[in-house]
Amino acid sequence: MKGFLLAAGLGTRLRPVTDQLAKPAVSFLNIPMFYWSYEFVRPLLSGDLLVNLHHLPGTVRTLTTKIRDHQVIFSHEAAAPLGSGGALTFARSHISENEDIVVANADEVILPRTPGALDRLAKHHRESGAIATLLTMRHPDAGGKFGGVWHQTDSIGATVLGFGKDAGKYPQAVGALHYVGVLIVNSRILRFLPPQGESNLLYDGLIAAIQAGERVSAHVEDLMWFETGNPQDFLHATAEALPFLSFRHRE
Numbered sequence: 001m002k003g004f005l006l007a008a009g010l011g012t013r014l015r016p017v018t019d020q021l022a023k024p025a026v027s028f029l030n031i032p033m034f035y036w037s038y039e040f041v042r043p044l045l046s047g048d049l050l051v052n053l054h055h056l057p058g059t060v061r062t063l064t065t066k067i068r069d070h071q072v073i074f075s076h077e078a079a080a081p082l083g084s085g086g087a088l089t090f091a092r093s094h095i096s097e098n099e100d101i102v103v104a105n106a107d108e109v110i111l112p113r114t115p116g117a118l119d120r121l122a123k124h125h126r127e128s129g130a131i132a133t134l135l136t137m138r139h140p141d142a143g144g145k146f147g148g149v150w151h152q153t154d155s156i157g158a159t160v161l162g163f164g165k166d167a168g169k170y171p172q173a174v175g176a177l178h179y180v181g182v183l184i185v186n187s188r189i190l191r192f193l194p195p196q197g198e199s200n201l202l203y204d205g206l207i208a209a210i211q212a213g214e215r216v217s218a219h220v221e222d223l224m225w226f227e228t229g230n231p232q233d234f235l236h237a238t239a240e241a242l243p244f245l246s247f248r249h250r251e
Helices: 033-044 057-064 083-090 117-128 187-192 201-211 231-250
Strands: 002-006 049-053 072-076 100-105 110-112 132-137 148-153 158-164 175-186 216-220 223-225
Touching: 002 033, 002 083, 033 057, 033 100, 033 117, 033 175, 049 057, 057 072, 083 100, 083 187, 083 201, 110 175, 117 132, 117 175, 117 216, 132 223, 158 201, 175 187, 175 201, 175 216, 175 223, 187 201, 201 216
Parallel strands: 002 049, 002 100, 049 072, 132 216
Antiparallel strands: 100 175, 110 223, 132 175, 148 158, 148 175, 158 216
8 A cells, every 4th residue: 555644844832843844753752753663654655655845845855764665756846835635635646546555643642552453443444445535533522622523433443424524414423532643545545536726625526425325424433543743742742741651652
């Protein structure tokens, strides 16, 4: 499976650090966040790794020189960052017809509480026949502080109805899950995204696909996910992750 790490964002909430480094190049516990994301999705990667660039692109390019197992292909969004959907359409020449791609934000820190989370995500995606399968977790702020993944359940699992903070739009939903920034998506999603310009993979592409009758699934895992968008959350995440990682190291 091909991978796509989204690394073009401006990281404005983490300034002044991101005036010098793209956010994926900022270290979390002495490891650039780009590597946290790469190592998390790496179990699924058998093909190329696409990386989109915009803000301080050299600080991300430098990190990829240490990747040996996959060919890295850069998609440089020189004029402006194009969003998660626009990134795919801009790089469509590197994407084959009807292929699955694991897409992840390049500044995520996610720690599964049990091994095999990505394998289970891929298995769910294959068995559901969905155009996309989102990696999610249960979180008390889903649908409130964070836009939720509103869903209903059936024999296959959780079928996504939509996204956002307005529960009233989805009265048939059984609840909201928290999307952690990782999904497997089939390249036919390109049919539902604007052919150029900025767009959002979820709110533009997946919503259009759902309205056209495509299935979008949510896969739930027991995860530790860390908010790192601003300095206060970044420091809180560091304090929370360090004891967990120290405990895992002693096991």
